[in-house]
Amino acid sequence: MPTSGPSNLWRATSAEALDAPPLANDSAVDLAIVGGGFTGCSAALEAARGGATVALLEAETIGHGGSGRNVGLVNAGLWLPPRDVLKILGDADGTRLIKALSNGPDIVFDLIEREGIDCEPVRRGTIHLAHSAAGLKGLRARFEQGTLAGRHYELLDAADTAQRTGSMRFTGSLRDPGAGTIQPLAYCRGLARAAQIAGAELHEKSPVTSITRSGGDWMLEAAGHRVKAKALLIATNAYQTHFGAPFAQEFIPVHYSQFATVPMPDDLRARILPDGEGCWDTALIMSSFRTDRAGRLILGGIGNAEGAGARVHSGWARRKLSELYPDLAHLPFEHHWAGRIAMTSDHVPKIVAPGPSALAIFGYSGRGICPGTVFGMKAARALLGGTDGDLPLPVLSGHGESLTRAKAAWYEFGATATHAVFPHPLSRRQ
Numbered sequence: 033m034p035t036s037g038p039s040n041l042w043r044a045t046s047a048e049a050l051d052a053p054p055l056a057n058d059s060a061v062d063l064a065i066v067g068g069g070f071t072g073c074s075a076a077l078e079a080a081r082g083g084a085t086v087a088l089l090e091a092e093t094i095g096h097g098g099s100g101r102n103v104g105l106v107n108a109g110l111w112l113p114p115r116d117v118l119k120i121l122g123d124a125d126g127t128r129l130i131k132a133l134s135n136g137p138d139i140v141f142d143l144i145e146r147e148g149i150d151c152e153p154v155r156r157g158t159i160h161l162a163h164s165a166a167g168l169k170g171l172r173a174r175f176e177q178g179t180l181a182g183r184h185y186e187l188l189d190a191a192d193t194a195q196r197t198g199s200m201r202f203t204g205s206l207r208d209p210g211a212g213t214i215q216p217l218a219y220c221r222g223l224a225r226a227a228q229i230a231g232a233e234l235h236e237k238s239p240v241t242s243i244t245r246s247g248g249d250w251m252l253e254a255a256g257h258r259v260k261a262k263a264l265l266i267a268t269n270a271y272q273t274h275f276g277a278p279f280a281q282e283f284i285p286v287h288y289s290q291f292a293t294v295p296m297p298d299d300l301r302a303r304i305l306p307d308g309e310g311c312w313d314t315a316l317i318m319s320s321f322r323t324d325r326a327g328r329l330i331l332g333g334i335g336n337a338e339g340a341g342a343r344v345h346s347g348w349a350r351r352k353l354s355e356l357y358p359d360l361a362h363l364p365f366e367h368h369w370a371g372r373i374a375m376t377s378d379h380v381p382k383i384v385a386p387g388p389s390a391l392a393i394f395g396y397s398g399r400g401i402c403p404g405t406v407f408g409m410k411a412a413r414a415l416l417g418g419t420d421g422d423l424p425l426p427v428l429s430g431h432g433e434s435l436t437r438a439k440a441a442w443y444e445f446g447a448t449a450t451h452a453v454f455p456h457p458l459s460r461r462q
């Protein structure tokens with residue numbers, strides 16, 4: 033059985049810690065950042081290293097949102113294959129985005145090394161697993177498109193996939209040897225620590241409650257104090273708390289939950305993901321698995337393990353683990369937790385300008401470690417003397433989504449129904 037209450041593994045094991053007291057006085061800065069996830073912390077680091085004065089305000093604690101809850105797969109590009117990106121954005125903008133994100137893992141792992149971030153980095157690849165014959169066909173198409181986009185992917189057959197994962201469940205897979213895994217909360221805290229060392233002011237427990245324009249500057253209110261800023265970055269993604277004007281983000285909130293076992297015995301560690309790759313599959317109701325430094329197996333799937341369907345998702349996790357790894361059938365789970373993904377209808381992130389010298393970035397649609405790091409960095413440059421042309425995407429004046437609540441309920445219903453009947457007889461063998 034899972035643990036009695038939710039507990040986030042990444043919080044329990046982060047080797048990176050931080051001291052960022054609440055905002056305690058009024059200040060004036062070049063750049064104010066709302067939100068302390070990958071996007072906000074990367075922007076703070078880039079801006080402070082460039083000599084700007086920076087105040088980052090975080091409602092809870094650094095990494096409270098998706099950045100401290102995710103799987104930790106450091107993948108290049110978006111979740112969408114390159115051809116779909118080009119179809120949605122057109123050749124010029126699509127190519128610009130693909131180029132900006134194609135070396136995302138290099139940027140993240142180089143930053144980790146440069147700043148000495150203690151976040152369990154393992155750069156030995158990630159594996160996209162075929163859950164069905166259709167999934168395998170899709171992976172072949174991704175292989176071709178990835179190769180055209182300059183990635184050095186490997187298509188693995190069933191035997192190689194079984195050897196790398198230790199599971200007999202898959203008929204093939206696509207491996208990206210340049211990708212890898214991290215402890216995501218520790219990475220986020222490490223970015224924040226590096227930003228502080230570079231001179232940025234970071235404040236936890238400082239929810240921004242109002243943002244207004246005043247005399248050509250932005251005025252933010254948080255924790256009973258005011259920050260005046262020449263430029264503004266809103267980096268709250270799926271976790272934005274209400275601050276009214278200047279702009280309301282619209283996206284579809286989709287939950288994803290993870291379940292971590294106690295550390296595996298040594299003989300199983302040698303057979304299960306022996307090289308430490310992180311994995312996810314091609315199913316519509318997707319799942320993922322990886323290990324951490326201590327040798328826990330961390331299994332994830334769409335659905336909210338902290339919501340009404342908690343028992344269904346927990347039961348699924350137990351059965352899914354047994355199916356993937358019969359030897360782990362009785363290994364207890366010691367942590368489980370959920371996170372919220374900001375999905376857009378076309379699965380492309382959005383950069384919106386809520387006013388002059390201001391950007392809001394959101395909608396990573398489940399692929400945000402490299403994109404958040406890159407978008408944050410580039411947003412800082414664009415806001416502090418650069419141009420919109422420095423950004424990976426064109427800046428929009430707004431972004432609307434329809435029926436977001438209904439679509440979110442549909443995702444959760446689909447995940448709960450799928451997990452309730454798992455393993456479905458037709459999904460057993462491909």
Ligand SMILES: Cc1cc2nc3c(=O)[nH]c(=O)nc-3n(C[C@H](O)[C@H](O)[C@H](O)COP(=O)(O)OP(=O)(O)OC[C@H]3O[C@@H](n4cnc5c(N)ncnc54)[C@H](O)[C@@H]3O)c2cc1C
Nearest residue numbers: 067069070071091097098099102103105240273371400401
């Ligand atoms: C369960 C899960 C698994 C995922 N797995 C992966 C993965 O393996 N690989 C990958 O690349 N991506 C993954 N993602 C996506 C990735 O985690 C996100 O895209 C990324 O974390 C977004 O970063 P961010 O900085 O934009 O937002 P967040 O990390 O969500 O940070 C936003 C912050 O803003 C703060 N905030 C909100 N309102 C206010 C306010 N009014 N005042 C001050 N602060 C405020 C919040 O408290 C929060 O800390 C996953 C996401 C989830 C949820």
